Amino acid sequence: MAKDGVLVRCPVCRHEQAYAPPAFPCVCGKPVVPPVRHGAAVPLTHRTGADAWVTVRCTACGRSADWPRPELGCACGTVLRIVVASDEAGEPPAHGDSGPAGTDTEAPAHGDSDPAGTGADGHPSLTPSHIPLPRTAPTPRPAFRPLPVRSAGDAVATAALYLRWLGYEDVREAGPDEERPPSGTRLAALGVLAQVEPAVRETSLRDVECAWLTAMAHSVTCVCFALCDFTPAARDRADELDVALFRIDLSGTPEPLNGAADELAATGA
Template identity: 70%
Template sequence: MAGYDVLVRCPVCRHEQIYAPPAFPCACGAPVVPPVTHGAAVALTHRTPADAWVTVRCATCGRGTDWPRPELGCACGTVLRVPVTSEEGAEGAERAEGAGAGGGAREPDPGDGTCALCAPEGDEGAAPCASCAPKSRPSLTPPHIPLPRTAPTPRYAFRPLPVRGARDAVATCARFLRWLGYEDVREAYPAEERPPSGTRLTALGVLAQIEPTARPASLRDVECAWLTAMTHTVTCACFALSGFTPAARSRADELDVALFRIELSGTPEPLNGAADELTATGA
């Protein structure tokens, strides 16, 4: 049936076009082409799994198999379902396969309706043969749909080191960022944008502002760090040895900036929801 083309007419715009039905591979190796008809097609407005398939019988081996119903797109935007002839006849032939003369492979048993192949004497629990097994339509969905990652990647426990000065505070922040998954942590070069106070660390995907002195980080510190992070489209995090002013904390919540207080034990403590999320998910 290769090269079998039909003329299909759209019921919406009356446009006519040539349609060549696809050839599907039968289990016997022969191509199976749905017997489509000429003329008006049906505008498809709703597709359901039940009517998305049609049983087509192989002309070579006589096997009836479910294949997708032929569809065609019209230039007016309508999806057309091309009619297939003898659908009921094909399904009836499948059900009657082997029951008539010349079947040879099946022998109906009037007692229980099964054939001799799938129910030999003395073996009532035998599995049905391929002809008697229930026919199932191909699934429209894959057996497994990958879900997005909802749990953080397991990490080893953070190992803190005591903080005895400003340099220790900066080193603690660098170690903490690497623990989160930022591998290329480095201190901002002098030629780059310098913070109003403190130290700034950068890595691929993150900018960290650190206030390693006894002064609480101010509103200006948080806003300057956030503006720089937005310029480079990276995550912004602020660390402070003595915490943050109330105005700075309030503004950080509005801007979704992660705030951490550096404990003298060497552990950065999350102070807001953004910091909790960054600690849980990492880079």
Template identity: 55%
Template sequence: MTQSGMPVRCPVCRREHVYAPPTYTCGCGAPVVPPLARGAAVAPVTDRTWADAWVTVRCQVCGRQGQWPQPELGCGCGAVLRIPVRTPPVTAAAHIPLPRTAPAPRPAFQPITVRTARDVVTVAALYLRWLGYRDIRGAVERAPSGVRVAAEGVIALIEPSVRPLSLRDVECLWLTAMAEATTCLCFSLAGYEDAAHARAQALSVPLFVIDLTGTPQPVNSPADELLATGA
């Protein structure tokens, strides 16, 4: 899926450019290209906020709406130009999964009583395997907060302490997953800050809470969907 270059005139120096948008990879594996709003005004970037740095793009294959970097173009005069894109219409359902053959019923997840932080990590790794993720690495990578566990097609952030995961935790995990063209999800013993929960919902990051019986529980709609369909 490609788009031809779009002519862009710098509003500062009036120099002409031809801009071609980058191609990203959806969680379903299909290429995603931000749809340029041809003919719309191009504006120089004078300040940056998180909301302005990302655009919502719908995958033409699976229908999933994802957040991707706002297209920008650097002009030789020093101006950075924000390239406008067409935003997808708001619909009642943010994600329509592809039809799939009904999988064989999974056996019930077998919890492990949580007594230590290591137990939390073990439960999360077992749950990932139960969901259908393969090649879970035995070694864990210490993240700025929590622990990251990698499996085939996913990165999981696990917070085994009594500290709720923050907005920064979710955003950093999502950026890492985007850079590696993979998906991500979170497990937490103490839950999530309100801002983290809202951002995860917007970015389609599944969130799970692990209770002391060792049973992960979904706490947002992406997690509900992952639980229903499996990996």
């Protein structure tokens, strides 16, 4: 386990897995790692903009800033919110650091010019002295953290974890009342349908076309994952239909195999 890693237990299925929180760059240049609690996690059933952030203090410069709250996907399909020590302490943001990381909202010292600045003639300048970062600026995604694949279940869990990393929420396995794929497992979330072939066989043209037809019926993005590979015919058809193809290696890292997959991996959901 990594130096800063912890064991997290899913309260739904009681499965334990190692988790290392991502490091974020403080404005002072030092990495900031959320102080997560060993074994503490709660199921995430609803996400709002207000609670998607957690305030963490940099141990190097003492500056507090808001960073994305740590989350982890369990193999049972539950999204886990990792408990951070500052959640319990209820520590307010440091003065001047109430916004997201890198945004300093401290008021100017007495006697300083107003934010818009003042021209030489005493009238307000049209050019601001600085341009603050908007609070709505997208937060860069941390690097994907793979989990070793030792079974078919691990391959499905990796695909679900990767979809969440791309930005798709509430990833779940298709239920018995939904259309089942010819083979493999089907995952669904808001805006996406994914076909996962965890067996050691090439995913066929029929598998790709069936997944695409189902995705089109629901007007969502179609993604296909394979533990082995795709047949040449399946690859050609996926390019025609703009279906993203990923191959999962044994380290747990999905590899983009076509242009649609490259674009999805780069831009996210």
